[in-house]
Amino acid sequence: MTVFDDHVARIRAGGPIDVVAGSLLALLTRDERLGCLDGDLEFWSGLAGMLSASRAPWPGAAIPRLGVPGIQFSDGPRGVKLGSATCFPVAMARGATWDTELEERVGRAIGEELRAQGGNLFGGVCVNLLRHPKWGRAQETYSEDPAHVGEMGAALTRGASEHVMACVKHFALNSMENARFKVDVSADERTLHEVYLPHFRRVVEAGAEVVMSAYNSVNGAWCGENRALLTGILRDEWGFSGIVISDWIAGLRDPVASVKAGLDIEMPFRQQRAYALPEALADGRLTWDEIDEAALRILTTLLRYYARLTAPAPPISVVASEEHQGLALEAAEKAIVLLRNEAVGGEPALPLAAARLSRLAVVGRLAGRPNTGDHGSSDVHPPHVVTPLDGLRAALPGVTIDFEDGSDRDSLWRIVAGADAAIVVVGLTASDEGEYISIGGDPAILALFPPRPPRVEGASPAKQAVVGGGPSTASMGGDRTSLELSGRDIELIETVAAANARTIVVLMGGSAITMEGWRERVPGIVYLWYPGMEGGHALARVLLGDVNPSGRLPFAIPVDEAHLAKFDRDATAATYDLWHGQWKLDRDGNAPAYPFGFGLSYTTFSVKALAARRDGDSIALRAEVANTGPRAGATVVQAYAGLPESRFERPLRHLVAFSRADLGPGERREIEMRIPLERLAVRDGSGWLVEPGEYVFTLAQYAGDPEGQPLRVPVGA
Numbered sequence: 001m002t003v004f005d006d007h008v009a010r011i012r013a014g015g016p017i018d019v020v021a022g023s024l025l026a027l028l029t030r031d032e033r034l035g036c037l038d039g040d041l042e043f044w045s046g047l048a049g050m051l052s053a054s055r056a057p058w059p060g061a062a063i064p065r066l067g068v069p070g071i072q073f074s075d076g077p078r079g080v081k082l083g084s085a086t087c088f089p090v091a092m093a094r095g096a097t098w099d100t101e102l103e104e105r106v107g108r109a110i111g112e113e114l115r116a117q118g119g120n121l122f123g124g125v126c127v128n129l130l131r132h133p134k135w136g137r138a139q140e141t142y143s144e145d146p147a148h149v150g151e152m153g154a155a156l157t158r159g160a161s162e163h164v165m166a167c168v169k170h171f172a173l174n175s176m177e178n179a180r181f182k183v184d185v186s187a188d189e190r191t192l193h194e195v196y197l198p199h200f201r202r203v204v205e206a207g208a209e210v211v212m213s214a215y216n217s218v219n220g221a222w223c224g225e226n227r228a229l230l231t232g233i234l235r236d237e238w239g240f241s242g243i244v245i246s247d248w249i250a251g252l253r254d255p256v257a258s259v260k261a262g263l264d265i266e267m268p269f270r271q272q273r274a275y276a277l278p279e280a281l282a283d284g285r286l287t288w289d290e291i292d293e294a295a296l297r298i299l300t301t302l303l304r305y306y307a308r309l310t311a312p313a314p315p316i317s318v319v320a321s322e323e324h325q326g327l328a329l330e331a332a333e334k335a336i337v338l339l340r341n342e343a344v345g346g347e348p349a350l351p352l353a354a355a356r357l358s359r360l361a362v363v364g365r366l367a368g369r370p371n372t373g374d375h376g377s378s379d380v381h382p383p384h385v386v387t388p389l390d391g392l393r394a395a396l397p398g399v400t401i402d403f404e405d406g407s408d409r410d411s412l413w414r415i416v417a418g419a420d421a422a423i424v425v426v427g428l429t430a431s432d433e434g435e436y437i438s439i440g441g442d443p444a445i446l447a448l449f450p451p452r453p454p455r456v457e458g459a460s461p462a463k464q465a466v467v468g469g470g471p472s473t474a475s476m477g478g479d480r481t482s483l484e485l486s487g488r489d490i491e492l493i494e495t496v497a498a499a500n501a502r503t504i505v506v507l508m509g510g511s512a513i514t515m516e517g518w519r520e521r522v523p524g525i526v527y528l529w530y531p532g533m534e535g536g537h538a539l540a541r542v543l544l545g546d547v548n549p550s551g552r553l554p555f556a557i558p559v560d561e562a563h564l565a566k567f568d569r570d571a572t573a574a575t576y577d578l579w580h581g582q583w584k585l586d587r588d589g590n591a592p593a594y595p596f597g598f599g600l601s602y603t604t605f606s607v608k609a610l611a612a613r614r615d616g617d618s619i620a621l622r623a624e625v626a627n628t629g630p631r632a633g634a635t636v637v638q639a640y641a642g643l644p645e646s647r648f649e650r651p652l653r654h655l656v657a658f659s660r661a662d663l664g665p666g667e668r669r670e671i672e673m674r675i676p677l678e679r680l681a682v683r684d685g686s687g688w689l690v691e692p693g694e695y696v697f698t699l700a701q702y703a704g705d706p707e708g709q710p711l712r713v714p715v716g717a
Contacts (some may be wrong), residue, residue: 076124
């Protein structure tokens with residue numbers, strides 16, 4: 001048994017964790033205490049490993065002499081970035097399920113796969129709000145709405161925390177990609193606390209033990225050394241007692257200031273702090289008490305985590321197991337959003353009747369290629385990927401399926417015109433959106449690197465590129481320049497629609513795609529997202545009616561991109577206010593093409609508001625939801641709150657609760673949703689205020705649903 005194991009046993013036996021952690025800290029040498037405050041890999045050799053796609057966990061704060069394991073980090077959020085792991089649909093797709101129970105199971109599976117491969121920290125709880133769908137990493141978060149993002153992130157955290165520590169990121173106001181290393185985001189107190197922070201707090205309350213700071217600056221201070229964020233809000237106001245780590249490589253600009261601000265570990269290398277902190281201690285700019293505060297938080301969090309682990313690590317066989325692949329399929333099925341389903345020949349375009357199909361045309365360059373999301377820190381390497389074409393061929397063995405990527409227009413016209421239906425798969429790839437890394441030519445970032453070692457003869461090409469010539473610049477993905485499809489994709493849709501009346505457009509991507517000019521020319525539109533390793537099977541099951549589509553949009557799709565908040569991907573300064581997405585569309589009177597929360601089904605549903613009451617520090621809403629159609633299916637009952645006579649500027653309506661209901665044909669069920677009063681509060685400069693008045697809670701199936709049912713509840717001072 002190691003010294004660390006002994007201290008874990010003392011906590012399990014009832015020892016006070018602060019006393020036990022203090023005892024462990026006292027055993028560390030000064031060098032070991034300092035060593036806790038950065039990653040365990042040397043910078044240049046570690047960077048070479050990063051460029052050569054090393055898939056081992058990233059270590060930090062380990063103390064081998066005492067058996068302290070430190071953190072062993074792997075990224076996400078669509079699975080574990082280790083080995084050949086299960087690739088789930090991207091987080092935005094899972095946001096479209098509105099299914100917190102499912103998301104908790106996804107988190108549990110990811111936690112199992114990470115722990116089985118030696119990791120203990122999952123870095124995939126990304127809850128940065130989707131302020132604008134051009135954001136390149138939109139696919140890594142859940143939606144444009146704080147309440148929705150918070151509940152989905154909390155569910156992922158609960159599941160993952162059964163096996164590993166959960167890290168929530170990127171704290172805070174990180175919703176631009178190309179400019180993330182240089183932009184200063186300004187936000188007033190209301191905007192900060194009501195729009196961009198509540199979901200972080202929700203995830204912290206759900207048990208996240210680690211917070212990752214963002215690259216950008218907020219209100220004039222870099223997030224990695226922003227004391228107002230890391231200490232004033234996170235620790236003092238929210239009571240967070242875990243570890244704060246930096247984002248990778250460029251997450252700190254002033255290593256001494258970062259310690260004073262409350263950031264515990266610079267990740268993933270011995271980079272700036274390893275050189276700067278000893279000097280700062282020697283000249284008095286930093287004290288050993290400040291070092292010990294961070295080291296104690298790290299040790300306390302590790303002891304707490306290992307003390308709650310009672311079961312042994314799962315076997316390696318859980319990685320991409322049959323069970324987890326089945327979960328990936330379920331998530332992909334529930335994520336698919338049916339946006340349009342018009343009649344063709346007197347019946348809806350979907351579902352396709354397999355028994356009546358003899359020839360099917362599948363069209364588009366994305367139909368036959370794996371397309372699971374961006375290739376940055378969220379990339380996952382599954383043992384296989386089922387493409388849309390693969391899925392349809394497997395589901396329709398007796399049907400002739402003709403495939404054309406769209407490049408041969410003569411062949412395209414021939415196969416489409418003769419088909420019973422045409423499936424057009426278009427959209428985005430990692431080349432169009434995703435993580436953007438361009439540090440090789442930025443002097444401000446290069447200045448953060450330690451001195452370069454001499455050129456190493458006989459080293460691997462990746463290592464030689466680093467130590468000899470500097471880090472390469474990778475600029476794939478990034479923020480989008482337009483919300484429209486490419487001209488090539490639009491032309492393909494229009495060509496196919498002209499040749500086949502039953503044309504179904506399948507959209508792949510990580511956030512909103514505008515469709516004006518072509519959406520009314522086709523009878524069917526389906527959002528497939530980046531659907532993970534089983535996405536092709538999920539698509540086939542939905543198109544053929546084996547699964548009833550139940551996904552709901554986690555954002556609004558505008559008619560015109562100009563109706564959304566301003567977005568400048570090259571900005572050095574940006575100001576965020578209360579208004580974005582559906583809230584801004586409502587305020588400005590601009591109807592969306594498809595509203596937040598919208599999605600169609602092969603059956604129909606009704607929602608009837610029953611009662612509302614104040615119950616202590618919450619509002620309880622009761623409703624009856626019914627499946628009024630011929631098929632089993634699921635809908636999402638969404639509760640929107642408004643205060644018409646408010647003295648504050650507020651959204652016309654904002655989501656405060658939701659409940660997914662799976663119902664058989666003709667089935668009715670009562671549901672209850674509880675809304676904490678804090679979700680009605682405004683931040684008025686002196687703290688939180690629940691403004692008195694008569695609140696209107698609308699129970700609906702999407703924002704602005706004309707069949708929404710209002711309930712009024714007076715809330716006193």
